[in-house]
Amino acid sequence: MSQKNQTHVTFFIIKGISEVPGLQVLVFFLVLLLYLITLSGNLTILLLVCLDKKLHNPMYFFLGNLSILDVFSLSITLHKILFTFISGDKTVSFLGCMAQMYIFSSLTCNELLMLTAMSYDRYVAICNPLHYHMVMNRRVCALLAIICWVLGFIEVVPHMWAISKFTCYKSNEINHYFCDILPIMKLSCSDTTILKLVIFIEGLLLVSFTPFLFTFISYIYIIATILQITSNIGRRKAFYTCSSHLTVVIILYLSLVCQYLRPTSTDTLDSNKVFSLFNTAAVPVLNPFIYSLKNKDVKLSFRRQLKSLKSLKFASL
Template identity: 65%
Template structure:
């Protein structure tokens, strides 16, 4: 342990998921496999949406944004522990730590807002089907996506600004596998009250609760609209178009609640790493599976591309 007795640090050491040496190899291959599946699944979704004109619709435009976010957030959060196992270097500079925290927070907030935009898209598709193509035109989709990315980019600046000003830390060993807010606050011996208050007020209300409310409010109108559909086939089809999105949303928010809305103790920091690993590795891997396995259009698009690939090989 490299304890810094209330002194300023120039670098941090990422402890990783587990400090037990006998588990390191198993954890490395587990995380690597999950990461490769995340890359493969999301790259497949992204390529299909870009290459198949049948998928050039608002829903798949936002799904492509979600895939970019999943690939990016997994890479940002997992690259250090994967690299540390191969090189033995688990150090990260102080500026590098702040940059990692900023990028990851930006991507995480963007994902919540993109899911909100997808919820609005489903609302228009089911509740206003005759005006869907007019409301959700290409300009509106681009505007919504831009607002999601830029708003998140600005929202997380105060956190990094305050965190980077902390003058001392009790240790330079981060009990986590990347630079996240909770373990950094636990390490700091500076006055963290302002950042904790900001995290409670803005983080809970603006960054979390507001997207949550904006995401689930359209589903009140969606469910009401679906229940007014007379035929069972129509109701089933309407529910089917929303099932993938609502599954991803519930999965993500449940993980975030378990990860951040709990008291900070030594035991909670250990369990926080597991929830964080699930959020940063497993959820991005599951997202393309949920959308592809439950989505007929994606499966048909994949079959068309595979068929074209086989035809081109035979020529």
């Protein structure tokens, strides 16, 4: 299957993060540790948002959705590394590879859109606080979340349509740890002009630039409003309410730029794996810590839930 000009591929071989035999155990445990930390951190935030009534507001509603996205995104990309170490099977079917690529791309789009919705929430909270609860009511929040989820799964359909038109591959060995668009494009000996055009127009402009533009404009208004506050305490408090979200936005967009918009001269599959690992693993790990460490409400909620558990434990005794 590694011969040139293959006309039909029924399965791919995932090379993984490293092919050095001595590093396989280390890679497995590092990936497992990242996965467990991400799973526990995001599920903790999700449980707090669901159980604590004081967190039943738009900001934490969107944060709960973001936690779900992070868990799914990490699970869909890293599960093959863990499965390969246990079973030794590095193969993935063609349909399985396409499904993984579609789901991961959709979840990435969902996250960008969800962060845009969160920026709008912060804009209303800072720039129009008197009407915040009227503007960001439950119906509006639910509608924004539904739009983000639906658009995220629709926006990547043109990518998948273009990739499905590939008729030959140079090899069936993917130098990556999951099925991603760039490694598949490099494997194909078909004409990728249409796919590159689709990625530029639909992927770069609509999926990435448009959410970034709305987020950027929101923060221009937010910063302008904060600067108009005369009290230093008021300015710090206003900035504190959106600092966690702004930190997550900066980290995510920087990781995506490093992964997909680097110069061609520096675009190698090995370097792409490093940036991709940061995007798919490090960012979901950082998100719950950023929101918990920089957010008093989350920390207080965690303490309240611990006290409740202790009370229930003593009551049962």
